[in-house]
Amino acid sequence: xxxxxxxxxxxxxxxxxxxxxxxxxxxxxxxxxxxxxxxxxxxxxxxxxxxxxxxxxxxxxxxxxxxxxxxxxxxxxxxxxxxxxxxxxxxxxxxxxxxxxxxxxxxxxxxxxxxxxxxxxxxxxxxxxxxxxxxxxxxxxxxxxxxxxxxxxxxxxxxxxxxxxxxxxxxxxxxxxxxxxxxxxxxxxxxxxxxxxxxxxxxxxxxxxxxxxxxxxxxxxxxxxxxxxxxxxxxxxxxxxxxxxxxxxxxxxxxxxxxxxxxxxxxxxxxxxxxxxxxxxxxxxxxxxxxxxxxxxxxxxxxxxxxxxxxxxxxxxxxxxxxxxxxxxxxxxxxxxxxxxxxxxxxxxxxxxxxxxxxxxxxxxxxxxxxxxxxxxxxxxxxxxxxxxxxxxxxxxxxxxxxxxxxxxxxxxxxxxxxxxxxxxxxxxxxxxxxxxxxxxxxxxxxxxxxxxxxxxxxxxxxxxxxxxxxxxxxxxxxxxxxxxxxxxxxxxxxxxxxxxxxxxxxxxxxxxxxxxxxxxxxxxxxxxxxxxxxxxxxxxxxxxxxxxxxxxxxxxxxxxxxxxxxxxxxxxxxxxxxxxxxxxxxxxxxxxxxxxxxxxxxxxxxxxxxxxxxxxxxxxxxxxxxxxxxxxxxxxxxxxxxxxxxxxxxxxxxxxxxxxxxxxxxxxxxxxxxxxxxxxxxxxxxxxxxxxxxxxxxxxxxxxxxxxxxxxxxxxxxxxxxxxxxxxx
Amino acid sequence: xxxxxxxxxxxxxxxxxxxxxxxxxxxxxxxxxxxxxxxxxxxxxxxxxxxxxxxxxxxxxxxxxxxxxxxxxxxxxxxxxxxxxxxxxxxxxxxxxxxxxxxxxxxxxxxxxxxxxxxxxxxxxxxxxxxxxxxxxxxxxxxxxxxxxxxx
Numbered sequence: 001x002x003x004x005x006x007x008x009x010x011x012x013x014x015x016x017x018x019x020x021x022x023x024x025x026x027x028x029x030x031x032x033x034x035x036x037x038x039x040x041x042x043x044x045x046x047x048x049x050x051x052x053x054x055x056x057x058x059x060x061x062x063x064x065x066x067x068x069x070x071x072x073x074x075x076x077x078x079x080x081x082x083x084x085x086x087x088x089x090x091x092x093x094x095x096x097x098x099x100x101x102x103x104x105x106x107x108x109x110x111x112x113x114x115x116x117x118x119x120x121x122x123x124x125x126x127x128x129x130x131x132x133x134x135x136x137x138x139x140x141x142x143x144x145x146x147x148x149x150x151x152x153x154x155x156x157x158x159x160x161x162x163x164x165x166x167x168x169x170x171x172x173x174x175x176x177x178x179x180x181x182x183x184x185x186x187x188x189x190x191x192x193x194x195x196x197x198x199x200x201x202x203x204x205x206x207x208x209x210x211x212x213x214x215x216x217x218x219x220x221x222x223x224x225x226x227x228x229x230x231x232x233x234x235x236x237x238x239x240x241x242x243x244x245x246x247x248x249x250x251x252x253x254x255x256x257x258x259x260x261x262x263x264x265x266x267x268x269x270x271x272x273x274x275x276x277x278x279x280x281x282x283x284x285x286x287x288x289x290x291x292x293x294x295x296x297x298x299x300x301x302x303x304x305x306x307x308x309x310x311x312x313x314x315x316x317x318x319x320x321x322x323x324x325x326x327x328x329x330x331x332x333x334x335x336x337x338x339x340x341x342x343x344x345x346x347x348x349x350x351x352x353x354x355x356x357x358x359x360x361x362x363x364x365x366x367x368x369x370x371x372x373x374x375x376x377x378x379x380x381x382x383x384x385x386x387x388x389x390x391x392x393x394x395x396x397x398x399x400x401x402x403x404x405x406x407x408x409x410x411x412x413x414x415x416x417x418x419x420x421x422x423x424x425x426x427x428x429x430x431x432x433x434x435x436x437x438x439x440x441x442x443x444x445x446x447x448x449x450x451x452x453x454x455x456x457x458x459x460x461x462x463x464x465x466x467x468x469x470x471x472x473x474x475x476x477x478x479x480x481x482x483x484x485x486x487x488x489x490x491x492x493x494x495x496x497x498x499x500x501x502x503x504x505x506x507x508x509x510x511x512x513x514x515x516x517x518x519x520x521x522x523x524x525x526x527x528x529x530x531x532x533x534x535x536x537x538x539x540x541x542x543x544x545x546x547x548x549x550x551x552x553x554x555x556x557x558x559x560x561x562x563x564x565x566x567x568x569x570x571x572x573x574x575x576x577x578x579x580x581x582x583x584x585x586x587x588x589x590x591x592x593x594x595x596x597x598x599x600x601x602x603x604x605x606x607x608x609x610x611x612x613x614x615x616x617x618x619x620x621x622x623x624x625x626x627x628x629x630x631x632x633x634x635x636x637x638x639x640x641x642x643x644x645x646x647x648x649x650x651x652x653x654x655x656x657x658x659x660x661x662x663x664x665x666x667x668x669x670x671x672x673x674x675x676x677x678x679x680x681x682x683x684x685x686x687x688x689x690x691x692x693x694x695x696x697x698x699x700x701x702x703x704x705x706x707x708x709x710x711x712x713x714x715x716x717x718x719x720x721x722x723x724x725x726x727x728x729x730x
Numbered sequence: 731x732x733x734x735x736x737x738x739x740x741x742x743x744x745x746x747x748x749x750x751x752x753x754x755x756x757x758x759x760x761x762x763x764x765x766x767x768x769x770x771x772x773x774x775x776x777x778x779x780x781x782x783x784x785x786x787x788x789x790x791x792x793x794x795x796x797x798x799x800x801x802x803x804x805x806x807x808x809x810x811x812x813x814x815x816x817x818x819x820x821x822x823x824x825x826x827x828x829x830x831x832x833x834x835x836x837x838x839x840x841x842x843x844x845x846x847x848x849x850x851x852x853x854x855x856x857x858x859x860x861x862x863x864x865x866x867x868x869x870x871x872x873x874x875x876x877x878x879x880x881x882x
Contacts (some may be wrong), residue, residue, distance in 0.1 A: 160824075233820065233822070235820075343740075362751075363751075367755075367759065370763065380765055382759075383764055383765075383783050387762065388762055391758065392755060392758075524819060594826065595825060596825060600823055621795050679797075681820050
């Protein structure tokens with residue numbers, strides 16, 4: 001099967017290269033047959049990539065350790081669900097997934113445009129196939145997923161325990177979907193610029209793909225944050241890690257683009273800006289992939305073993321240089337048709353919002369890359385870390401939320417005083433009431449930025465609610481439906497607009513969650529069973545230690561009782577799971593208790609107002625002497641077995657393994673019966689759940705905006721009954 | 731107002747804002763940044779009381795726990811030099827001898843002393859993704875424990 005996989009990759013590379021040639025020749029010579037052949041090459045690439053990925057999936061599911069990648073990233077002891085998802089934990093498998101997703105979305109885009117945008121499509125096809133060829137080339141020459149070893153090992157190395165988490169299994173495919181979908185707007189922008197067809201047509205075509213890329217990238221980012229919060233054992237959800245930032249940057253530029261695109265569609269403005277944003281988003285998507293695989297920056301996602309940095313730098317260089325050349329050489333064709341009428345208009349708000357988003361991208365790029373920048377400028381690698389982001393990102397985020405509130409309720413072209421009074425009175429009043437209430441009943445004033453975020457969040461939510469209510473009321477006046485039904489009908493018939501408003505509400509709720517979590521209280525403390533400590537008024541009592549052993553892991557944990565004002569709130573269980581390692585140097589017993597091969601189960605009580613989050617560091621020092629003693633004795637017994645005849649040695653080893661298991665159980669029983677002080681990290685954080693609720697709401701809004709309109713709504717709107725016309729004077 | 735003049739004013743304001751942002755960003759980066767140093771660089775350059783980011787590999791056999799305090803030594807990637815670190819705070823799950831780590835440390839007052847790490851500043855590189863580690867460090871599930879699940 002591996003040989004078939006390798007052949008498929010070579011065939012895929014040849015198909016992509018042929019498709020590039022066919023598309024470009026067809027475009028230059030004006031031959032439709034060649035253009036169609038180029039398009040079909042993409043469909044063929046999809047078929048080949050799907051077949052190859054199917055083989056790799058089968059190898060992982062069947063634990064075929066002749067495949068190097070399976071031997072290095074899977075094992076028979078891993079549950080089938082994680083074995084099926086393990087391909088993208090390896091570089092080779094993730095490259096193949098990249099090609100599969102790229103060819104899937106490209107085939108969809110090319111199928112939808114088979115009778116549209118005729119001059120642009122062949123160049124877009126060539127660009128998409130070029131990206132497909134690049135990734136296939138990497139697999140053929142640098143990082144082959146179908147490389148094999150004979151004889152195959154009897155067992156695989158396994159998957160990192162931290163990656164065995166449901167969100168982690170969906171997080172990478174979501175990000176890859178976002179990245180690969182961003183290639184489509186990029187390719188069509190290149191095609192439009194080459195052919196100088198820079199009107200609104202190509203923009204309308206890519207809008208849905210840009211929105212889908214934004215949606216999937218956003219879901220991927222949030223799933224990563226959720227994984228971090230519930231699995232990594234540090235209590236946070238965002239660490240400004242280079243790889244996190246790499247996903248956030250194209251998400252921000254695509255957020256900017258899906259707003260500014262509306263101005264080009266409606267007013268013919270911002271053509272240069274939109275072209276730049278699309279190209280930048282495409283480049284940043286590849287840049288994100290480059291950061292993941294090059295190891296140029298220190299990241300918790302350690303990618304230092306990869307050798308793909310140089311090819312990616314070359315690709316990025318070509319993409320950047322080509323983009324700059326195309327935009328500068330087509331600046332006459334990109335000349336805007338209209339000017340901004342007023343700074344008090346929706347166009348101006350969108351433009352400010354775009355500038356803020358690009359400003360955020362610049363800050364994130366600069367701080368992320370600063371170690372390399374400083375090394376190039378001064379010869380010393382200097383890191384600035386998370387504290388450097390906050391003075392810039394927090395104020396910019398506040399401005400962004402304010403603009404997200406103003407944008408949907410301000411008029412196009414020029415807002416009048418009456419428009420401002422009519423649309424802003426309610427949201428502004430609610431924001432002021434929120435401010436007054438928070439100042440009166442909470443300590444929010446101690447964190448002015450968080451306070452501002454609550455107030456602006458209320459402003460956005462009030463603005464969105466006002467728009468939904470007004471729209472539903474107007475619809476009810478026509479249809480006489482009940483208000484909820486009128487609201488549903490309104491959203492259904494104006495999905496792009498109201499889906500967008502729901503996204504705004506979701507982002508506001510998400511940022512309220514982020515601002516709320518800044519008020520968290522935490523305490524790292526060492527406790528004996530029966531002892532208590534307080535965090536933000538909550539009393540945490542270490543009730544008892546726990547221990548359990550399964551065929552896959554040994555869990556050492558603790559039960560904590562949480563109460564407030566004498567009333568029981570919740571009981572939490574947290575533990576650290578140790579996965580045995582197959583390395584004799586750790587000792588027969590010691591290899592079951594290796595801290596570096598462990599994962600943490602968070603004890604979490606999630607509520608609408610606060611989360612109680614706990615993790616334990618089990619005191620291994622209390623059992624280490626017994627582990628060392630066991631290792632010494634088993635080592636001596638093993639040496640004794642080595643001197644025995646084979647049959648006797650086998651019987652002896654069978655007994656020895658049973659004794660080993662009994663010893664492991666005896667040790668964890670000792671952990672429970674003679675508990676030593678355990679170290680806990682205890683966190684009480686307000687409003688964290690709203691971060692996830694806001695993200696879910698934004699995703700729902702994104703899906704609504706993405707769905708095609710129902711057939712009747714696509715037709716030109718007409719009045720439900722005849723309208724009497726005023727007779728014109730003769 | 732003349733539209734051209736209006737545009738020029740808007741452009742000036744936008745460029746000024748961009749310039750202010752860029753200047754402050756550069757200033758913050760250089761003033762608040764800390765050097766990423768290897769063990770040998772740190773031993774050469776460290777000034778008492780100053781903070782640095784130490785990058786390297788945890789020396790096998792050097793990890794010792796004393797209650798909530800973790801002691802370990804960080805090896806230089808190329809030279810045979812190590813730095814002793816005293817750390818308190820959350821220890822990342824993948825932390826183990828032989829793994830790559832980043833930790834913020836403050837130089838000791840006396841030469842040869844232990845560098846004190848900033849609490850919760852320890853970052854351990856994820857061991858598996860996209861990187862084939864040397865065979866001795868590969869982590870493999872052993873044959874399952876013969877005993878059935880047993881809870882205490």
